[in-house]
Amino acid sequence: MTAAPASATSNFASGFEDPPLSVEFYDYIAGQQFGGWTVTSGSVDLTTDWVDAEGQQSLDLNGSGDGAVARTLPTQLLTTYKVSFAVAGNPEGPPTVKSGTVKVNGQQVDAYTFSVAGKNNYNMGWTYRSFYFTNLLSASAVLEFAGTSASSWGAVIDDVKVESCLLILCPASAASVNRIS
Template sequence: MATTRPRTHRTAIEVTLVAALSALLALLTASPAAAAPVFADGFESPAIGNDFTEFVAGQQFGPWTVTTGTVGLTRDWQAAEGNQSLDLNGFSPGAVARTLPTKLLTTYRVSYALAGNPDNGPIITAGNVTANGRTVDSFTFDTAGHTPSDMGYVYRTFYFTNVLSAATVLQFASTTAGAFGPVIDDVRVESCLLVICPAGTATAV
């Protein structure tokens, strides 16, 4: 009489199915912070040889282009990451931009560290971030209680969805008059699938 041995090995189809289900589970439980990195910059390039180096509209440094006014790379105070940060007011309000290689109908997470120039006493600095010309974040920072050695950086995060363009121009701009304005550092851009980005938080650009 023939006997049937218990099956001890999975078929190739079963192995494939298990792998696919595991991958789907990992995708559904992933967080936006675990998304694929697109761009990261802490304003470390070029490394400046003094406390402050100014750049004017039309000039480039690292991956950034100054689009209006003046900005400054500085080592004059605490950085959020590395040794340098970006003062969005050189000797006047300025803005910097760079082009990101974004995909159509894809949502992106942007985070950055924000502080303010503490060298002129307590002031409230302000600015905004645009993606393809559309405002995706507006910010203020009060320098009261902060010093060059204790800048009080806060991290801000926003999302945008690239709808029509083959690339996205990301710009950080100061709206603070004079030579004392917002400071940014540690800019990070990550892509994330629509199913794992927080619903209703992304701006279409």
């Protein structure tokens, strides 16, 4: 067995498995917490309604409308982080194109869309996205995912991972890194 390289150690992973659901979905509203996440606006649905990217549960970023979740991650000074996540869309209602954003410390670092045309609960069409940010001066960073579909059926996320790397050893695709104070 080979040890993980010092340049890329996993700092955080979330497949939205906590708490385990005994129903198809649970609607969390602003101010509520689950599995280390806090709903920062609107509502979101933790769900088992479809085949997930990882595990048995995922997160619809639109509960009864646009919602957002955030969590605080411990960070090291002057360290670059790669955030990756799986995205799909709730195929059970309109619109056909779902959308969302990602922020780090209140600064938007990613915006995405996902079409559910031809998708269903058994064929979600999960795709992976990633972005980098460099933490300059803080011992923590707030990672926030928001739904922007303006409906009760939104973008769905799963399998969120955050990994650190030394800036000089980050993959070449880290050339455009968001600098976060």
